[in-house]
Amino acid sequence: MFSDYEYPEYDDALGDEPKRGVLWRVLGWVSVGLAVVLVGTSLVAYGTYRKLQGNITQEDVTAELGTHRPPKLNQALNILLIGSDQRNGANAKYGKAEGERSDTIILLHFSPGGQKAVGISFPRDSMVQLPSCKTASGRTIPGGLNMINASFNNGGAGCTMHTIETLTGIRVDHFVKVDFTGFKRVVDALGGVEICLPQAVNDTDSKLHLSRGRHIVRGDTALAYVRTRHGLGDGSDTDRIKRQQKFLGAVVKKATSNGTLTNPGKLYSFLDAATKSVTTDKDFTVDEMKKVAGSVQGMSAGKVQFVTVPWGAYAPDPNRIAWRQPDANNLFAAIRNDNKIQTPAKAQKVNVPPAQIKVRVLNGTDTAGLAQRVGDQLTARGYSVAGIGTATTKPSRTELRYGSGADQQAAALGQVAPASSPVADQSVAAGVVDLILGPDWNGLKGTRSTTIPKSSDAVTASDDPCKA
Template sequence: MGRIALLTVSALILVTAGAGAWLYEHLNGNIKSVGIDGKGGQEKADAFGRTPINVLVIGSDGRNNAADCKLGGGCGSASSTAGHNADVEMVVHVSADRSNATVMSIPRDTMTRVPACKDPDSGQSTSGYYGQINSALQYGAACQVATIHQLTGITIDHFVMLDFSGVVKMSDAVGGVSVCVSDNVYDTYSHLKLSKGTHTLKGEAALEFVRSRHGFGDGSDLGRTVSQHLFLGAMIRKFKSAGTLANPAKVYSLADAATKALTVDTGLGSVKKLVDLATDLNKVPSKRMTFTTMQTTADPENKDRVVPAAAAKSLFATIADDQSLTSGSGKKKPTSSPSATPSPTATVPASQVAVQVQNGTTTGGRASVIAQALIAKGFSPNTTTGNAPEQSARTTITYGPGEQAQARTAAAALGLPASHLTQGSASGVVLVIGSDWVSGTSYGGSGDSGGSGSSSEGAGGSGGSSDTHAAVADAHAQTADKTKGCAQVSPYKTVEINGVPMTPAQAYAAASGKKDSAS
């Protein structure tokens, strides 16, 4: 939804450029912005001075106005995000050379570490906790950005947030979005009720579709992310279709709705800045925009929650390393992608390598644990420990000129992907342990949590060493031009009527007197 809003603003400027300053100021006045104060990290430019763009798109469940309250759920009166959750979280990555993009959904049921945060508007603060990822929004949008950055290691440059009423306004303004469902479906929770086949959804029906988590897939948030990708792909095609951009009235209506629906970071807090970003986004052809969902596994502490699966490390690293998930033809990368682990031939004996191990986490003793593990593996007893100058979201090895082989030896011993290696100006091999590795002695081992962050390698989507085949494994990857299938209705008893559990199709038959959402 955020991408559509940005494209709309850009189109409006082109179509109605002669309308004058009033229109520009009117749209500027619609936009709400807040600061994120570098909570998402800082991008590194490639050799040509280009940087990728990473935008966190947030769908808030906030209901702080009459329009939102009417759409269901609890209501509030505050203008801040206190008490709100992030129903939808998508990291939109646009490559440094603007040739490809990735949209990665992070299920709202993901359990992770939320860092210390304070919302400058509400004053609500936390010293940090382990909890559901969507709850970070209660401490402000900057906290949600920081939490995603800490989990994935991906630099988050900007955020775009929409609430319930924003989804309704956007779908109405674009003239409706065409979606297909594989069977009759009635989600008694989101109230979506559709017969098998294709429907054009507007207003509340569109909101019911993107919010439905009991109607599709396995009846969890994982199924919902896939149906949301189908919806967004259809909306992108509708937006670019003939007649939409050629009609100034339609474009104005959509742009006005988009800017009113948006809350953005201060880096995007004007029409001009949104247009600049929209221009970059629009350069990416649909066949080179990949929709994915972060791979997950069941939380061992709570079967109703999930944690990132081991494969998510590859997906995070691929995005952070600015690698495309498609080839030039728009097909997914072949299985012959290079391995994520360092080549064992480009190493030197461990006994010749002394590592400076620095703890960049809030977990005490991590440097000592890893240093002892390295020495036990035969590394030089001159290996040292200490605290990093500052906390780090990503584990890295920095090596001096001519010391890449030593760094690769250390990385291979620790299971650290080559994308985490970078050359510095000072001599020595320095391992900084980040918050993506808070336990265990092997980065890819059992019990380790993983994310990886930005690297100067692979900028422009053409280099890097992350395994792109592993990155899309079980990630439900498909390109925007291919998102034309039907949302798969859940075959499980995920809903109930009058206390009786049933499948969404059975519920549809049982609720014959209820009007369909698209009728």
């Protein structure tokens, strides 16, 4: 438990010093737009990328990530976006708080081949089981039940990457951290962003005063729009997240429009303003960005979608939320498995009734309780589960091993339990099949969705801001 960290309360009035919580949710959304354009356009000369690289600060997070990480299952790209409220240097005018905190954690997922992108928002008030992590000074902080943003507050970007990987099973390739001063100049560099108000707003707290309908907003007004709680919606943080997603969609739409991409001056101004406020991992170099740019060339705003991790009430505290299961895990599984692969030739189907297949499920991963869960799923499908246990060695991928006389049973089980080709093993009891779960295990076929689940409140970058 992160017992030595106290969470400050934020009120809505900006006053003379903007509050860090709301500002960093804003900067997190802007960072998504930055990432989409920075890695998504191939219209900037390579020399310009080199120049922009000089604006970016880089960190080495290898030690924080450790060696026990989720496997990279495909060629998808996952970038973790973090909003930081660091108060030194140019950020000092926003307050005197020391250290860094984050209210924004977003995982941006690019499908293989640049076909689509999904931004997953992790609400800061989510109560989750955090893994242990290291601080910048090298001190190890034990894991425990806490708000998800405690991972960054205590261990920085590396700890947050480790937390997201542990909770979702998704391999995170890179992180992008955005600092405090970039919001206004990024929006202004785009020439403003279009919003649409369902009714007139006069909110003295956020200082938002606009009539009903469409508006092009810049710096201060854009900030007020995404931070107001009393002037729009039901006043909840999740309602504000939805509005911020729409704002982000407008940012991406504007940033990827012909008016920006085909105008070298506008494009460079946007990228220059954005990269001056960015920190990345040491491996996210300009060369890597150039490779990514080529892979997602031509992706339109309509292919960029934004969703929030499914959530519900957290009974012990009405001011916190809990992820709704199994919906959250189904979303994570869909992201993990998002890959464009050629369909192999169909193998001849083996028909053996589940009741005639004796299977022993062995856990060869670091995920506690995995064998028991899979065993329960097999039992529910009518299979004869002969035992649950831990593998003596950890395989690099899921395996099927069978004893004497169980070759057909192993082949039949392989049709629902993805694994390497079944192998005869004299150490396995006669008539029994051992299912040894490896780090690539993603569930029985038919258990989870193989596509990103549809969400009724999903936001797409091409959406008209005036349409509900």
